[in-house]
Amino acid sequence: MNILETEGLYHDFSxxxxxxxxNLEVKEGERHAIIGPNGAGKTTLFNVITGTYSPSRGRVTFKGKEVTGWKPHNLTRVGMGRSFQITSTFSRLTTFQNIRMGILSKRRIRFNLFRKVDKMQNITEETDDVLKRINLDGERDLPASMLSYGKHRSLEISMALATDPDLVMLDEPTAGMSRDETHHAVELIRRLTEGKTVVIIEHDMDVVFSLADRITVLHLGHILASGPPGEIRESQAVKDAYLGETEV
Ligand SMILES: Nc1ncnc2c1ncn2[C@@H]1O[C@H](COP(=O)(O)OP(=O)(O)OP(=O)(O)O)[C@@H](O)[C@H]1O
Ligand SMILES: [Mg+2]
Incomplete structure (x- = not known):
C-alpha cells in the first residue's frame, strides 16, 4: 500500500x-530517497506535501485520504512528521527541553480529549530515555546552541521523530556534517525509523545508496526516474541529467 501519493502536482512561485x-508514490514501511541537483524542486515538493504551500494543481494523498492544502499541524496530527533543511531546534532551550517539547506535542495531539498533561514524571523519564537512545544524555542540560553541528542535527532528526509519526520527511539531515558525523546520523536514522516510512532528501550518494529502498530522481521540477537503487544507478537518463561523470 502507498502511504503517500502525489498526483499531477504543480507548483509555481509567481x-x-x-x-x-x-506523481510520487511512497510505499508503507520503505525508506525513500529523493535526489536531484540544486534547485530541482525537492524542498518545494516537501513544502507542498507537508502543507507549507498549497499546490497550484494536483492532489496529495496520505494514508488513503486526500490532504491537499492541509495545514502542517493538521498533518502532524494524522501522523506526518518532518525536519527542515535549515536547523529548526529552539536554540535557547536545552537538549532536554527540546526533546520534551516534541514529546509534549505528541501527548497533546494524541490524548488531549482524555487526559491532561499532568504526568510530568513520566514525560521526564521518556525524555531521558530518548536522550540516551540518541547519545545526547551527556548534553542533556546544554542549550541546543552549544551543541556541535552534528549533535545539533541529531537533535533535530530526533525532534522530527518525537511526535512518533508514521511517515517522517527529512530534508538533508546530513548536510554540512563531517564523514564521521554523517555515519552516526545514518545509524541514528536507521535505528529511530525502524518500521516507519521515511522520505529523505539527500545529496550524499553514499547515504542514499546505503539507506534507501527506493529512489526518486527529481530534475527541473519533474520526476525523471523512480525505482530501486540498482535501477537508478544503471539509468542512463539519470546519469546524463544528474550524476554526470560521477561514479556511483
Ligand atoms: N519561496 C520561494 N520563492 C521563489 N522561488 C523559490 C522559493 N523557494 C524556492 N524557489 C525556487 O524554486 C526552485 C526549486 O527550489 P527548491 O528549494 O525546491 O530546490 P531543491 O531541489 O530543494 O534545491 P537544493 O538541493 O539546493 O536544496 C529554485 O529555482 C528556487 O530558486
Ligand atoms: Mg532543498
Missing amino acids: GLLVLFDV
Whole structure:
C-alpha cells in the first residue's frame, strides 16, 4: 500500500514553474530517497506535501485520504512528521527541553480529549530515555546552541521523530556534517525509523545508496526516474541529467 501519493502536482512561485506533474508514490514501511541537483524542486515538493504551500494543481494523498492544502499541524496530527533543511531546534532551550517539547506535542495531539498533561514524571523519564537512545544524555542540560553541528542535527532528526509519526520527511539531515558525523546520523536514522516510512532528501550518494529502498530522481521540477537503487544507478537518463561523470 502507498502511504503517500502525489498526483499531477504543480507548483509555481509567481509564475516560475518549480514542480511539474509530479506523481510520487511512497510505499508503507520503505525508506525513500529523493535526489536531484540544486534547485530541482525537492524542498518545494516537501513544502507542498507537508502543507507549507498549497499546490497550484494536483492532489496529495496520505494514508488513503486526500490532504491537499492541509495545514502542517493538521498533518502532524494524522501522523506526518518532518525536519527542515535549515536547523529548526529552539536554540535557547536545552537538549532536554527540546526533546520534551516534541514529546509534549505528541501527548497533546494524541490524548488531549482524555487526559491532561499532568504526568510530568513520566514525560521526564521518556525524555531521558530518548536522550540516551540518541547519545545526547551527556548534553542533556546544554542549550541546543552549544551543541556541535552534528549533535545539533541529531537533535533535530530526533525532534522530527518525537511526535512518533508514521511517515517522517527529512530534508538533508546530513548536510554540512563531517564523514564521521554523517555515519552516526545514518545509524541514528536507521535505528529511530525502524518500521516507519521515511522520505529523505539527500545529496550524499553514499547515504542514499546505503539507506534507501527506493529512489526518486527529481530534475527541473519533474520526476525523471523512480525505482530501486540498482535501477537508478544503471539509468542512463539519470546519469546524463544528474550524476554526470560521477561514479556511483
Ligand atoms: N519561496 C520561494 N520563492 C521563489 N522561488 C523559490 C522559493 N523557494 C524556492 N524557489 C525556487 O524554486 C526552485 C526549486 O527550489 P527548491 O528549494 O525546491 O530546490 P531543491 O531541489 O530543494 O534545491 P537544493 O538541493 O539546493 O536544496 C529554485 O529555482 C528556487 O530558486
Ligand atoms: Mg532543498
